[in-house]
Amino acid sequence: MTDGDPRTAVAQKPSRTDTYGPGSWTDVRVKGWGANGSWQLGDSSSTANRTTPAMMPGLTGAYITSLSTGALGTGAGFGLALLSDGTVDAWGYNGYGQLGDGSTVQRAMPGKVHGLDNVVGVAAGGYHCLALLSDGTVRAWGNNGNGQLGDGTTTYRPTPVPVRNLDGVAAIAAGSYHSLALRSDGTVWAWGKNSLGQLGDGTTAYRPTPVPVRGLTGVQRIAAGTDHSLAVVSDQRVRAWGYNVYGQLGDGTTSPPTGYSTVPVTTVNLDGVVEIIAGANHSVALTSNATLRTWGWNNVGQLGDGTTIDQLRPVRVSGTSAVDITAMAAGYGHSLALRRDGTVLGWGSNAYGQVGDGSIDPNPRTTPVMVFKENGYPRKMIAAAAGGYHNYAI
Incomplete structure (x- = not known):
């Protein structure tokens, strides 16, 4: 992920002598797969689901520095692309103005x-x-029904507005109805929905402007799930807060009796964390020795440990080498890992083709499988991002 967003993957631009396919750097493209009910795959020719990565017209990877995906349903997905000129393109579902073009009309192709x-x-x-x-x-x-835009109101905004009383920000993350910002001083600020403690301020009161997360300093990374939040602190351990019924905070409990924690707790049996992301109700960490650890909801195998049993503490993703993984992404019920050789692994729910192995299957993939290789040729992927039920890759 990143700019702090679990669904964002940052592409580091390689030299122009690098080859990522039959051509050169100019051959770098963006592809998408999975659910496509609201044109979230960016192709105006069809809303059919894609079981393997397919070209996204109008997006050239050579000009994209990061991707992010949003969704709360298979027919409500959308995408964002940060371009190298500092502007942003958006496409897909737009019922709340989340494409930022001043309308609520869906876009089948990227627009500014x-x-x-x-x-x-x-x-x-x-x-x-x-x-x-x-x-x-x-x-x-x-959407701003819970104050998640941080402008002091609950009015939806179809074009960007400033988040109030917030500066010196180094990273951002967005949950379903809440938002996080990591400031350069190592503190975390949160706003929006808070009924399950996802803002970490010790209350369950929604906040239409940013408030500090209680007791957090020295933070290096942040991530936001549906209703839980994560941070990596200077000791390379994870602090987590919010909804915990599935163990997504990783502290070995489900936070009885409420099922949530309004202040950060420490994820157990986990250190050396260099990156963190959050799916809907599960969490994924990459450690300094390049191992992947997951915890939380596992009803469709999104933890990749070979089971469908929720895990209250981090477990290792099956079949991943200790030196193989460079980045990861997580959606509603699936996860992705980018390998050092540029190939991608996927696991979890595959009901919409989001695992990318060429099939749509109601049976989950409980261990990682290879995302489809085009014509047998493993095009090198330099970034990947996962949405609710869909994915993007550069």
Whole structure:
């Protein structure tokens, strides 16, 4: 992930002498797969689900620095692309103005978010979006029923507005109805829905403007799931807060009697964490020795440990080498891992083809499988992002 967003993957631009397919750097493309009911795969010719990566017209990977995906349903997915010129493109479902074009009309092809430039990071939530600007301020647009845009209101915004009382931001993350910002001083600020403690301020009161997460300093990474939040702190351990009925906080409990924690707790049996992401109700960590650990909800195998049993503490993803993984992404019920050789592994729910192995199957993939190789040739993927039921790759 990243700019802090679990669904965002940052592409590091290789030299132009690198080859990523039959051509050169100019051959770098963006592809998508999985659910496509609202044109979230960016192809106006069809809303058919895709079981393998397919070209997304209008997007050229050579000009994209990061991707982010949002969705709360198979027919409500959308995507964001941060371009190298500091502007943002958006496409797909737009019922709450989350495409930022001033309308609520779906887009089958990428179009510009209005009034944004000098953007250095993007994050897509359930139906809202965040953009981090080069001056350390944040803009937000889309659904705002829980104050997740941070402008002091609950009015939806079809074009970007400033998040109030927030500067010096280094990273952003968006949950379904809440938002997070990591400031350069190592503190985390949160706003939006808080009925399950996902803002970490010790209360369950919604916040239409940012408030500090209680007791967090030295934070290096952040991530947001549907209703839980994660942070990696300076000791390379994970702090987590919010909804915990499935064990997604990883502290070995389900936070009785409420099922949530309004303040950060420590994820157990986990250290050396260099990156963190959150799916809907599961969490994924990459450690310094390149192992993947997962915990939380596992009803469709999204933890990749060979079972469908929820895990209250981190477990190792089956079949992943200790030196093989460089990045990961997580959707509603599936997960992805980018390998050092540029291939991608997928596991979990595959009901919409989101695992990308060429099939649609009601039976989950409880251990990683290879995302389909085009004509037997493993095009090298340099970034991948997972939405609710769909994915993108550069």
